[in-house]
Amino acid sequence: xxxxxxxxxxxxxxxxxxxxxxxxxxxxxxxxxxxxxxxxxxxxxxxxxxxxxxxxxxxxxxxxxxxxxxxxxxxxxxxxxxxxxxxxxxxxxxxxxxxxxxxxxxxxxxxxxxxxxxxxxxxxxxxxxxxxxxxxxxxxxxxxxxxxxxxxxxxxxxxxxxxxxxxxxxxxxxxxxxxxxxxxxxxxxxxxxxxxxxxxxxxxxxxxxxxxxxxxxxxxxxxxxxxxxxxxxxxxxxxxxxxxxxxxxxxxxxxxxxxxxxxxxxxxxxxxxxxxxxxxxxxxxxxxxxxxxxxxxxxxxxxxxxxxxxxxxxxxxxxxxxxxxxxxxxxxxxxxxxxxxxxxxxxxxxxxxxxxxxxxxxxxxxxxxxxxxxxxxxxxxxxxxxxxxxxxxxxxxxxxxxxxxxxxxxxxxxxxxxxxxxxxxxxxxxxxxxxxxxxxxxxxxxxxxxxxxxxxxxxxxxxxxxxxxxxxxxxxxxxxxxxxxxxxxxxxxxxxxxxxxxxxxxxxxxxxxxxxxxxxxxxxxxxxxxxxxxxxxxxxxxxxxxxxxxxxxxxxxxxxxxxxxxxxxxxxxxxxxxxxxxxxxxxxxxxxxxxxxxxxxxxxxxxxxxxxxxxxxxxxxxxxxxxxxxxxxxxxxxxxxxxxxxxxxxxxxxxxxxxxxxxxxxxxxxxxxxxxxxxxxxxxxxxxxxxxxxxxxxxxxxxxxxxxxxxxxxxxxxxxxxxxxxxxxxxxxxxxxxxxxx
Amino acid sequence: xxxxxxxxxxxxxxxxxxxxxxxxxxxxxxxxxxxxxxxxxxxxxx
Numbered sequence: 001x002x003x004x005x006x007x008x009x010x011x012x013x014x015x016x017x018x019x020x021x022x023x024x025x026x027x028x029x030x031x032x033x034x035x036x037x038x039x040x041x042x043x044x045x046x047x048x049x050x051x052x053x054x055x056x057x058x059x060x061x062x063x064x065x066x067x068x069x070x071x072x073x074x075x076x077x078x079x080x081x082x083x084x085x086x087x088x089x090x091x092x093x094x095x096x097x098x099x100x101x102x103x104x105x106x107x108x109x110x111x112x113x114x115x116x117x118x119x120x121x122x123x124x125x126x127x128x129x130x131x132x133x134x135x136x137x138x139x140x141x142x143x144x145x146x147x148x149x150x151x152x153x154x155x156x157x158x159x160x161x162x163x164x165x166x167x168x169x170x171x172x173x174x175x176x177x178x179x180x181x182x183x184x185x186x187x188x189x190x191x192x193x194x195x196x197x198x199x200x201x202x203x204x205x206x207x208x209x210x211x212x213x214x215x216x217x218x219x220x221x222x223x224x225x226x227x228x229x230x231x232x233x234x235x236x237x238x239x240x241x242x243x244x245x246x247x248x249x250x251x252x253x254x255x256x257x258x259x260x261x262x263x264x265x266x267x268x269x270x271x272x273x274x275x276x277x278x279x280x281x282x283x284x285x286x287x288x289x290x291x292x293x294x295x296x297x298x299x300x301x302x303x304x305x306x307x308x309x310x311x312x313x314x315x316x317x318x319x320x321x322x323x324x325x326x327x328x329x330x331x332x333x334x335x336x337x338x339x340x341x342x343x344x345x346x347x348x349x350x351x352x353x354x355x356x357x358x359x360x361x362x363x364x365x366x367x368x369x370x371x372x373x374x375x376x377x378x379x380x381x382x383x384x385x386x387x388x389x390x391x392x393x394x395x396x397x398x399x400x401x402x403x404x405x406x407x408x409x410x411x412x413x414x415x416x417x418x419x420x421x422x423x424x425x426x427x428x429x430x431x432x433x434x435x436x437x438x439x440x441x442x443x444x445x446x447x448x449x450x451x452x453x454x455x456x457x458x459x460x461x462x463x464x465x466x467x468x469x470x471x472x473x474x475x476x477x478x479x480x481x482x483x484x485x486x487x488x489x490x491x492x493x494x495x496x497x498x499x500x501x502x503x504x505x506x507x508x509x510x511x512x513x514x515x516x517x518x519x520x521x522x523x524x525x526x527x528x529x530x531x532x533x534x535x536x537x538x539x540x541x542x543x544x545x546x547x548x549x550x551x552x553x554x555x556x557x558x559x560x561x562x563x564x565x566x567x568x569x570x571x572x573x574x575x576x577x578x579x580x581x582x583x584x585x586x587x588x589x590x591x592x593x594x595x596x597x598x599x600x601x602x603x604x605x606x607x608x609x610x611x612x613x614x615x616x617x618x619x620x621x622x623x624x625x626x627x628x629x630x631x632x633x634x635x636x637x638x639x640x641x642x643x644x645x646x647x648x649x650x651x652x653x654x655x656x657x658x659x660x661x662x663x664x665x666x667x668x669x670x671x672x673x674x675x676x677x678x679x680x681x682x683x684x685x686x687x688x689x690x691x692x693x694x695x696x697x698x699x700x701x702x703x704x705x706x707x708x709x710x711x712x713x714x715x716x717x718x719x720x721x722x723x724x725x726x727x728x729x730x731x732x733x734x735x736x737x738x739x740x741x742x
Numbered sequence: 743x744x745x746x747x748x749x750x751x752x753x754x755x756x757x758x759x760x761x762x763x764x765x766x767x768x769x770x771x772x773x774x775x776x777x778x779x780x781x782x783x784x785x786x787x788x
Binding site: 381382578 | 747748749751752753755756759760762763
């Protein structure tokens with residue numbers, strides 16, 4: 001299957017290109033599901049808003065076999081944008097993006113169970129004058145609420161084709177493709193509007209042009225005359241000042257001068273002042289004009305639905321309502337969340353244990369086979385003790401990763417994750433963040449990179465920056481191997497229950513989350529200035545999870561994990577092997593076993609890696625870490641999980657032919673300080689886990705923060721504060737523990 | 743002799759790996775964002 005191409009890769013020529021259709025709709029109405037169904041691609045889908053934060057493109061074929069270029073746009077409630085991702089929708093639809101042609105047609109996706117609110121965006125999209133097709137998705141959810149929507153009448157009133165769908169189950173896809181064929185054909189008459197100067201009326205007033213059939217329809221809104229006049233004047237002023245071109249409709253000035261956009265996202269710096277001035281002039285002349293315009297849109301939607309939507313006088317209690325009475329309960333909601341999270345970690349440990357052992361055995365026997373069948377030398381050492389130990393040490397965590405993402409996928413697809421966001425909003429509100437920060441923060445539990453990109457849904461630049469700064473504190477999946485190894489090293493004897501291990505693991509996630517909130521509060525009350533945005537979080541209905549979506553999500557993450565193991569971790573393993581092997585001592589290795597151990601220990605200590613570890617040992621010794629752990633801390637700056645590989649390579653556990661966490665765990669337990677004390681005491685292991693909770697240790701995250709904040713200032717600050725926090729927290733744990741007698 | 747070819751081959755693997763890392767870093771610097779689809783949305787200066 002091809003991957004979705006980033007938009008910048010797709011250059012098209014107006015004369016020769018295929019038709020371009022844009023998928024537009026509110027957040028969480030099923031756009032990406034429909035995009036995937038049409039294109040066969042694998043964009044991430046989930047049952048909560050804000051999953052798509054940038055446009056994605058793909059191709060599909062209509063019923064006549066004609067190629068169509070599809071653009072999946074981020075969800076938005078309105079073209080009056082609030083955040084960077086919404087600005088993408090506005091700019092693509094207005095044809096303001098140099099890298100994307102203006103769509104030839106729009107497929108407007110609506111959630112049938114929230115039709116009133118969804119049609120608000122429809123009023124704005126229909127005004128654009130582009131051929132439009134309306135998809136009424138999630139009709140099953142509307143039917144469950146006993147809502148009856150007269151599709152024929154809706155189509156007649158809107159002047160566009162309407163296709164009912166249940167995209168999750170693939171229902172309505174054939175009808176959609178048929179409608180798309182018609183949408184692209186020459187006999188389709190695009191809707192007209194009262195805001196396009198290119199279509200003058202017989203009376204000569206270009207802004208009052210309307211056909212009788214369209215009177216009262218949503219594509220021809222009764223914009224209050226004074227606002228219409230004001231917008232005309234603004235448009236003329238902006239054309240005169242060269243801010244917009246002469247052929248723009250009234251819509252471009254309308255959305256560009258919107259007061260909703262907190263930072264003028266997607267607008268060139270040189271135009272911002274002119275647009276802000278134009279807004280101020282209009283606001284002075286017509287105070288509250290934007291609110292009045294919004295009210296007139298809602299009024300039009302309400303009128304239209306009078307004879308289109310039939311629903312019970314009072315909505316009956318649905319399954320969602322009943323479940324929410326527990327999951328969103330002030331007390332039981334929190335209890336359920338804690339129980340579900342504990343169950344997740346319990347399953348990660350218990351279900352993954354067997355397959356992890358199998359991978360252990362395969363890795364161990366492969367390494368042993370090479371040792372037995374290849375003559376001794378550097379290449380054999382590199383393969384057996386560098387590559388296989390390094391890469392195998394990471395790959396063995398694949399079952400845990402699969403389990404983690406399967407459970408996350410289930411929670412996302414059912415809609416439970418949005419409830420977690422709602423519960424967490426209470427805490428987030430106290431530290432100055434809002435509900436929109438939750439989705440990016442939550443995404444960071446998988447990986448901080450998409451989490452930081454998801455901050456584009458946050459309207460307030462201040463909230464967005466703070467969320468970017470705290471996102472890497474969410475314990476990402478790369479920390480999982482480190483935590484697992486340290487928990488194994490803490491309890492080398494098998495006398496500890498899986499529940500206890502799961503609880504310890506969960507406590508690390510709680511610590512990271514608590515730390516993130518504490519830093520958000522600190523940043524909010526000290527360094528960042530700016531206006532906070534209001535909490536905007538839509539509660540989706542609970543749905544039966546689609547195993548196909550969950551499996552796809554899980555396999556995508558597994559693929560990423562394995563690709564990373566086969567590229568970055570492989571490369572780092574080779575380099576670390578070299579760093580611990582060179583420079584070589586001048587004398588040959590002795591044959592005597594005891595002398596050989598001493599020789600190898602001395603060789604490691606004097607290698608490049610050993611010297612680096614010794615160099616930082618004075619700084620990390622107060623945390624309970626020796627120079628070998630120091631090598632792990634340095635090498636894992638590129639990727640956290642590489643710490644596990646480093647320990648495997650450093651401790652060279654390949655000799656017994658069964659070299660994985662179990663033997664590594666034993667090696668760690670046996671290692672001593674020069675004075676004979678054990679290094680990996682439970683307290684030192686806990687200190688190391690706490691260090692990894694707070695430390696940045698990820699080059700990919702640094703790169704994405706640099707890109708999203710447009711400079712090095714914030715990534716450098718982030719590395720500095722997280723490293724300082726990691727050191728301090730470890731110091732408190734280790735020294736505090738020692739004072740308490742541990 | 744056996745040790746010699748293993749030593750040089752291992753060294754070659756290490757050098758090629760290091761070179762690939764350097765190339766990757768340089769290509770990223772030149773190319774800039776390869777996955778944001780032009781939707782790069784920097785934090786405005788405060």
